[in-house]
Amino acid sequence: MKVSVLYGPRDVRFEERDDPKIIKPTDAIIKISATCVCGSDLWPYRGLNPITQPTPMGHEYCGVVEEVGSDVRSVKPGQFVIGSFFVSDNTCPHCQAGYQTSCQNRELIPGAQAPYLRVPLADGTLVPTPELPSKDMLPSLLTLSDVMGTGWFAADAANVKPGKTVVVVGDGAVGLLGVLSAKQMGAHRIIAMSRNPARQKLAKEFGATDIVTERSDEGVARIKEMTNGIGADSVLECVGTQESMMQAFRITRPGGHMGFVGVPHGVVLNGQDLFFAFAHIHLHGGPAPVRRYLPDLIKLVWNGKIDPGKVFDLTLPLDQVAEGYRAMDERRAIKTLLRP
Numbered sequence: 001m002k003v004s005v006l007y008g009p010r011d012v013r014f015e016e017r018d019d020p021k022i023i024k025p026t027d028a029i030i031k032i033s034a035t036c037v038c039g040s041d042l043w044p045y046r047g048l049n050p051i052t053q054p055t056p057m058g059h060e061y062c063g064v065v066e067e068v069g070s071d072v073r074s075v076k077p078g079q080f081v082i083g084s085f086f087v088s089d090n091t092c093p094h095c096q097a098g099y100q101t102s103c104q105n106r107e108l109i110p111g112a113q114a115p116y117l118r119v120p121l122a123d124g125t126l127v128p129t130p131e132l133p134s135k136d137m138l139p140s141l142l143t144l145s146d147v148m149g150t151g152w153f154a155a156d157a158a159n160v161k162p163g164k165t166v167v168v169v170g171d172g173a174v175g176l177l178g179v180l181s182a183k184q185m186g187a188h189r190i191i192a193m194s195r196n197p198a199r200q201k202l203a204k205e206f207g208a209t210d211i212v213t214e215r216s217d218e219g220v221a222r223i224k225e226m227t228n229g230i231g232a233d234s235v236l237e238c239v240g241t242q243e244s245m246m247q248a249f250r251i252t253r254p255g256g257h258m259g260f261v262g263v264p265h266g267v268v269l270n271g272q273d274l275f276f277a278f279a280h281i282h283l284h285g286g287p288a289p290v291r292r293y294l295p296d297l298i299k300l301v302w303n304g305k306i307d308p309g310k311v312f313d314l315t316l317p318l319d320q321v322a323e324g325y326r327a328m329d330e331r332r333a334i335k336t337l338l339r340p
């Protein structure tokens with residue numbers, strides 16, 4: 001089979017690799033129906049995470065079970081399944097607490113930008129849909145593997161509740177789905193920070209009540225002005241840069257909650273600031289435990305309550321994966337869906 005492999009900065013190739021095989025009795029092999037490029041794939045793509053050897057790419061996936069190992073009980077060949085970007089046993093203490101991305105036996109999904117994928121710990125990782133989905137539903141189901149679950153976790157970690165004022169920092173796919181999540185959770189006011197007209201439009205479709213285009217000091221001043229000088233109850237940080245993290249801290253009210261899901265790169269926090277300038281802020285973040293949310297989010301998509309697949313504004317055949325990365329790198333596309 002041919003798969004996506006990153007060789008170095010901005011060097012994605014589509015090349016031959018062996019088909020995956022069952023290695024452990026807890027593995028499953030799935031035939032990928034749809035996969036995509038993640039915002040976090042852009043960090044190594046841009047050379048911000050070093051690439052020491054050619055690396056198969058992709059960790060977002062959904063598809064049909066082809067084969068299962070002898071110990072797999074909860075999924076069977078022919079079922080359509082979705083799984084998280086980290087596999088988990090779903091039984092250890094961290095999984096039981098709902099933090100499957102901290103599973104004691106976690107492994108990162110290797111190389112999902114491919115026609116077939118081996119998923120370790122299949123019983124703990126994969127969740128089947130009620131039936132085989134229609135083709136229209138594929139993009140939305142695919143988002144549940146990472147980006148939608150991550151937006152949902154950002155909102156959950158930021159304690160979004162009915163009546164609250166929410167600010168979303170970041171207008172990438174995760175930020176936009178953070179807006180959608182906040183809307184589902186009943187937020188009263190959802191302020192999306194974005195300068196990009198296409199992204200502002202989608203944020204509004206997903207439930208944003210206000211758009212703020214200012215950043216840094218001006219952005220902070222604008223949010224303060226909109227909240228009577230108080231700051232927001234819930235802030236979703238969906239970027240991971242020093243600027244976006246500081247933005248998020250500075251607009252969260254004392255006693256408010258900040259959910260951070262952008263993978264931090266070069267972020268430095270000052271202890272005195274944490275204690276004084278950002279006093280009393282509840283912080284909660286990390287790799288989203290999307291496995292916890294999968295059953296509920298599958299129901300919401302299946303029943304037509306949410307349509308997170310709208311974040312895909314570019315669909316390409318898998319063999320054009322390099323263009324999929326370029327389009328996202330140059331911000332010509334919000335998110336690229338790839339069809340094997």
Ligand SMILES: [Zn+2]
Pocket residue numbers: 088089090091092093094095096100102103104105
């Ligand atoms: Zn576990």
